[in-house]
Amino acid sequence: AHTSWHCGRTRESGGSGAADCLALPLLLPLQLIIFTPKSLLRHPEARSSFDDMLPGTHFLRVIPDSGPAAQNPANVKRVLFCTGKVYYDLTRERKARQMEADVAITRVEQLSPFPFDLLQKEAQKYPNAELVWCQEEHKNQGYYDYVKPRLRTTINRAKPVWYAGREPAAAPATGNKKTHLTELQRLLDTAFNLDAFKDLA
Template sequence: VADDKIKRVVLCSGKVYFDLFEERAQRGIKDVYLLRVEQLYPFPHSALVEELKRFKNAEIMWCQEEPKNMGAWSFILEPMMAVMEELKLKQAKPFYAGRAAAAAPATGSANKHKVELAAFMDAALTVQAPPRARTKAPAKASAKAKK
């Protein structure tokens, strides 16, 4: 796909890349570019500027499997904002797709893990969806809400 047809660039690090790659292929998605960033320190500012300048029409998103308060998100946010500022993008900071902040790195429930994984994969790969990741299953309606 031509660079100008890419609607979203999803940056990630580690194993989640392979999950995203497989899911993107299964869905036949062509307008989402996956960019693996394995060197987080020193931050590859120049390399990312060079790579991302190809995608002037794309949203920039960071995806990680770890909760938002863990993993690379808090480390890469400021350096990514500097990259995006240098590129003069309308978007000031990357969108986030991943699990919500949590006290523990794992949910403790295989079913909840699958629900969260599906939610942030969908948030990362579905361009028409709002770019903010939905990381929790929808809450059940309360008795008051049903009335």
């Protein structure tokens, strides 16, 4: 494991652009890269049943919301797309704010090749919702710049794809826990403030 990995390292080595059109399974039949902090390995909600890994099961490229938001999709005001550990921060905050029916959270488990087909279904499922990409990384170090144009292509540029996350920075982390938690709370406030992008539209 690399202690200061960030997604740009994968992108720079061919994780985007022309590499998306290659038939990589023919070249490397077993390729799966998972980046996760140790805290997620111990997280009680980040566990799978063995039933999820039996013969006949498969990797889920996208994991849709399965809660109250998915039951009444026309009433959903915002869809948060994310990948990785930030999902657990988002679900905890959504529950605390009692916004399970207003905000859907969709996990993008496979970023490359990009799951255009599945994300198109997700966007169409919530016709009245804003689309927001959430990431814990700084804006210039996470997947926002990679995801935004692809997600907009998926929806034929019908609406903006907003951003909820840390501001751009040169360093991958602040090095200060208090500042880190303040930045995380700002991310969550943006993600769940339904008026956050009102003046930007």
